Amino acid sequence: MADADPPSDTAGHRARLRSRLLTDPAGLLDHELIEYLLALAIPRRDTKPLAKALLREFGGIGGLLSADTEALTRVDGMGDTATAAIRIAAAAATRLLQSEVVARPVLGNWQALLDYLHADMAHHGVERFRVLHLNTRNMLIRDEVMSKGSIDQAAVHVREVIRRAIDLQSASIILVHNHPSGDPSPSRADIDVTRSIVAAGKPMGIAVHDHLIVGTAGHVSLRAQGLI
Structure with a gap:
């Protein structure tokens, strides 16, 4: 299914979200983090509804980032590009934590x-x-x-x-x-x-x-x- 054109105010909303991400990432809500991540993968869609749907489906950000590819693609609106965005974020987070384990006894x-x-x-x-x-x-x-x-x-x-x-x-x-x-x-x-x-x-x-x-x-x- 082709990406739908986002509402006219989406560009402004994403600009504000990007500004907050760059200055105070800890201040973003879980759905805002996922929304912006998905926007990088599917820029012509309003990704807030999809971000909220994913968090509901998997019980929060931990469950979402641990979800496998098949489970992600079963969610309506999740194509290969959006699924890959979630998977790369999860892989990066896990790799960061793993590096802390490997570095010391x-x-x-x-x-x-x-x-x-x-x-x-x-x-x-x-x-x-x-x-x-x-x-x-x-x-x-x-x-x-x-x-x-x-x-x-x-x-x-x-x-x-x-x-x-x-x-x-x-x-x-x-x-x-x-x-x-x-x-x-x-x-x-x-x-x-x-x-x-x-x-x-x-x-x-x-x-x-x-x-x-x-x-x-x-x-x-x-x-x-x-x-x-």
């Missing part, structure tokens, strides 16, 4: 790690299990998603986790997965698989620092809970 930079994981995982609708591999200086050497599960579980193979750590010569690992329900409380299966990985890694000299569960409501550390 992970265990001394814990909040940066939590911020990165929350941004990257909390709003996903499918459970994903990932492993962060650290060297002897606790620097991140690899961050890998090892499995993607259904809405409520991910298939985690203990031997594969340890084999990969051996291949990468990891000194230690941090386990992470998300709960699409939003509640990060650990299940019995979460606890059991964590303890199995800890037991399998110990003879190999591979320590499991923690298992973090991430949800929209926050995160839970199994080590802080005394569960490992």
Whole structure:
């Protein structure tokens, strides 16, 4: 469908929005940020209604920036160009947070790690299990998603986790997965698989620092809970 011509006052509105963005970006509302981002991709349309529709559909800016391509394109008015604009903004934000994690030893930079994981995982609708591999200086050497599960579980193979750590010569690992329900409380299966990985890694000299569960409501550390 061809872009419709915007209302006559759209140019003035965008100029004012651009001025605010350049002088006080923190003062913009979520829908204004998304509106201006979309305007760069589809300049001949009034993008405010679309921005508001996207935020409603995905429950806010976090859910929107975590939405996958297929979900975005299902929203009326979202073509490839607009979808790409949302995806590049999400990728840039995640890359920025990831750079903070990579720059320093992970265990001394814990909040940066939590911020990165929350941004990257909390709003996903499918459970994903990932492993962060650290060297002897606790620097991140690899961050890998090892499995993607259904809405409520991910298939985690203990031997594969340890084999990969051996291949990468990891000194230690941090386990992470998300709960699409939003509640990060650990299940019995979460606890059991964590303890199995800890037991399998110990003879190999591979320590499991923690298992973090991430949800929209926050995160839970199994080590802080005394569960490992």
